[in-house]
Amino acid sequence: MIPTYRPCIGREELDAVQSIFDSRWLGMGEVTRTFELRLEEFLGARRVVAVDRGTAALHLALDALELQAGDEVIVPSLTFVGTIQAIRLTGATPVFCEVDPATLNMAVQDALGRITDKTRVILPVHFGGLPCEMDKLLHAARMRGIRVVEDAAHAFGSRYNGRMIGTLGDLTCFSFDAIKNITCGEGGAVATDSDELANRIARRRCLGIERAIDPTDPARANWQYRVLSHGFRYHMSDINAAIGLAQLEKFPAFQRRKREIVRRYDDAFAKIEGIEPLRHDLEQTCPWAYVVKVYGNRRDAFRAHLQRHGVATLIQFIPNHLQPAFAQCRVELPVTEQLFRQIVSLPLHAEMTDADVETVIRAVHRFFDPPSRNRRRRGLTQKAEP
Numbered sequence: 001m002i003p004t005y006r007p008c009i010g011r012e013e014l015d016a017v018q019s020i021f022d023s024r025w026l027g028m029g030e031v032t033r034t035f036e037l038r039l040e041e042f043l044g045a046r047r048v049v050a051v052d053r054g055t056a057a058l059h060l061a062l063d064a065l066e067l068q069a070g071d072e073v074i075v076p077s078l079t080f081v082g083t084i085q086a087i088r089l090t091g092a093t094p095v096f097c098e099v100d101p102a103t104l105n106m107a108v109q110d111a112l113g114r115i116t117d118k119t120r121v122i123l124p125v126h127f128g129g130l131p132c133e134m135d136k137l138l139h140a141a142r143m144r145g146i147r148v149v150e151d152a153a154h155a156f157g158s159r160y161n162g163r164m165i166g167t168l169g170d171l172t173c174f175s176f177d178a179i180k181n182i183t184c185g186e187g188g189a190v191a192t193d194s195d196e197l198a199n200r201i202a203r204r205r206c207l208g209i210e211r212a213i214d215p216t217d218p219a220r221a222n223w224q225y226r227v228l229s230h231g232f233r234y235h236m237s238d239i240n241a242a243i244g245l246a247q248l249e250k251f252p253a254f255q256r257r258k259r260e261i262v263r264r265y266d267d268a269f270a271k272i273e274g275i276e277p278l279r280h281d282l283e284q285t286c287p288w289a290y291v292v293k294v295y296g297n298r299r300d301a302f303r304a305h306l307q308r309h310g311v312a313t314l315i316q317f318i319p320n321h322l323q324p325a326f327a328q329c330r331v332e333l334p335v336t337e338q339l340f341r342q343i344v345s346l347p348l349h350a351e352m353t354d355a356d357v358e359t360v361i362r363a364v365h366r367f368f369d370p371p372s373r374n375r376r377r378r379g380l381t382q383k384a385e386p
Contacts, residue, residue: 002356004314005179006349008254009243016242028206028235035241036189038248043166045191047198050241051205054153054175056234057188058086061149061171062121064200067092071120073149076106077319078336079125083151084320092120096321098335102279104291104343105132107335112140121147126155126165128289129181130280134160134168149173153188156181157255157286166191176240179349181254181286182247184240200229207231254350255286261348261357262287268361272368274298289316293342302367303344309363314345 020026032050039048051057062073069091075083077096087094095114098107104127111122122141124132132150141148148168152158153175155165166172171194174180176187192198203210208231259282269275269292276293294302303313319336320326347360 002311002347002352002359003349004312004345004347006351007178007183008250008350009183009247012246012249013243016246017239020238020242023238026239027237028241029238031238031245032236032241035236035244038245039189039191042248043164043191045164045166045172046193047191047195048166049190049198049201049205050236050244051188051190051234052236052240053186053234054173054177054180054188055082055086056205056232057173057175057190058083058149058151059089060201060205060232060234061173061190061192061197062086062090062092063204064171064197065121065147065149067120070118072116072118073121073123074111074114074119075123076111076125076127076336077321077331077333078104078127078317078339079151079320080153080317081320081323082153083123083125084326087123093118094320094326094329095119096319096329096331096333098333099127099339100133101293101335101339103127103130104278104339105130106137108133108137108140111137115144115146119144119146121149123149123151124169125151125153126158128278128280128291129154129158129285129287130278131155131158131160131165131285138168147171153180154288155285157251159284162284167193170194171197176244176247181288182244182251184236184244184247187236187240187244203228204231205234207233251286257350257352258287258348261352262290264357265290265346265361269364272365274368275302275364287348290346290348291316291343292346293339294344295342297341299342299344305367306346306360306363309359309366311347311360311363313347315340315343316345 036048036050067090071092072095073087073092074095076099078099084094098110100107106124147170150169150172152165152172158165172191174189176184208227208229209225210228211225278291
């Protein structure tokens, strides 16, 4: 079975973890700080704070803005539930908006129409690696004094109009879980140009503790510390940071390979009736997902067909306004609900072989143009000949 996603890891990551084991310092320390500095350099962001997962990054980013009960956060319903749970953890209310049918990104005009005097944050999700329409969103938010927190779990390494994702909004949150554009095993990060917000996040990721002395240095170790605020247990370990550093070295190759696969898919599916890939921009993005819309109420049959031919697929995601946990936030989102009945993600990861890609392409073609139909067409053509 060809998996939809797969972590691309090897000897380099094993060696990196072994070096941490040999050091006997497994928690957050110098390697985590090195990873943060490398991310700052890669993204062009002033500050990056590494954490233990993407949901923690979102929670800390929103928490740093001091959200509270009664505040509203505008967010697409069509996103992974972690985005919404991070909002709920602050006590704020998610206000669900529609997505653009061509990209599954936030429908900016619809989102702006949902602004009220309670709106504190707009939270776009860069779906599949393609950035949202940020210029219009940022202008409108800044005119109203609303913060923009980006969920860039899918979009590490992508650019918007030449600018790296991680340098646009007030805060940008990344995920480095097993199947993202780079992995730390588990991990995440928050990027910002604000020293104040970065310092607040760095303190709150580790129980609100501020240390005056580096505990990783035995010569300067000190048991004393100060607790300056509330906090959480969200810090990254050096084990995860070491994996991330190894992955950063491989990222250009990952990006090239996934772009190659997307181009092959695009060429192969361009003339198939009944299926439409999402719009993407390979020159500026690192694609994370390859999502197609299947028309004619055939999505589930399409998935079953691919499964029989050894191709795994996913549906990303169940709209959150339909989930029982968020019933009090229920709204009518007809575009989102229609898309949910059509979308399916095909395999896309850097370890796919050319044979894997061809298997996916052949399976898709067989569904929309099966051999039996081709035989019938050939038979009709032969009968029509004089």
